[in-house]
Amino acid sequence: MKKLISPQVAASLITDGSRIMVGGFGLVGSPLTLIHSLFLSGVKDLEIISNNLGEPGRGLGVLVRNKRVKKGIGSYFTSNPDVVKAYQMGELDIELIPQGTLSEAIRAGGAGLGGFYTPVGVGTLIASGKEEKVIENKRYILQPSLKADFALIKAHKADTQGNLVYTKSARNFNPNMATAAKIVIAEVDEIVEVGELSPEEIVTPHLFVDYVVKKEVEMP
Template structure:
């Protein structure tokens, strides 16, 4: 039985919050924990273009954010690992995509800092590399540290396993990845979920993202989870 969440809206209505040129946080590691339904819906929109996507990677060719890349709606990608998607490498080589690389741990901490209202932090990671070019380096206790600015965005698209009817979220194993941090670091947070349950059904100890962080909930109605993999339903 499908419950109705007080914050539930359609994917089409949700992505209207994304405007031309917005910075958008998108959950996922590879394609694990990726909000497929929301991404697919964006590719059908005329408004959400020239986007800066902040995510660990750009999905895979034709999957997840790979679809958004193919539809040429991404202007810039900020993340750690783009070579799993040959289309991303090709777009960068052709000058069609700007890429800003940031080490994975620094990316996670920058998003956490942005959500916590922290301007930035210093880390030894990246010191002396090309990633440090043009960035502030300071010396603490005789060692160099690189300044990394906290990350915030206009909108966050996250993927959770379940929401209750208030919008509290639980995640499924490694599909949790960057999603909880991203839920704290955007002006508007849209959570895609596979199931909505009644308040009181979820174990409070398992709730990772409280409803106060979630502005909208979208029920995944395009993909079916089979053997741990999301398969697009025929439409």
């Protein structure tokens, strides 16, 4: 299967109502080219799992501002005032998950686990509706794992087979997301031939990656 596709073809694979994991911490490690193509495609009613929903008019913030996102699942949404406004107006559903719990829920989804017990959030609104259990005299809540239809991730380099290498903090949620979705689309800065990447630097093996897109949109 040919893995290298255009951003437009990548966006065309995603349909209304899809659940999508999107890498990034702020805009760092965020697949901006794929997000821009998703915006141009007109797809709507998306459920997005991401640390945050971009910034005003930037990254995932473009989709929020144009009312394309139905629900956001993540940790830090207040960095984008458009998200707060959309939530207050009833246009956007939000599920808050502590950042470490979010990362582990994605990892658990990729590992085939149904969920895990965590003490984080016990006694708060985050625990509402969740099973609670006492283990060794300590209270825990059950956090279900997270999976998605698509994962849009960002890496630094890929070879033509789809092996991925990341850079510093831009790595963030991306490797975990690559394991937890049915279809994984990786946006990369550079594409090299097979054999040019050291096996020791490869973080995401090609078996997890369905498609690769070359970056076109720079961070604003």
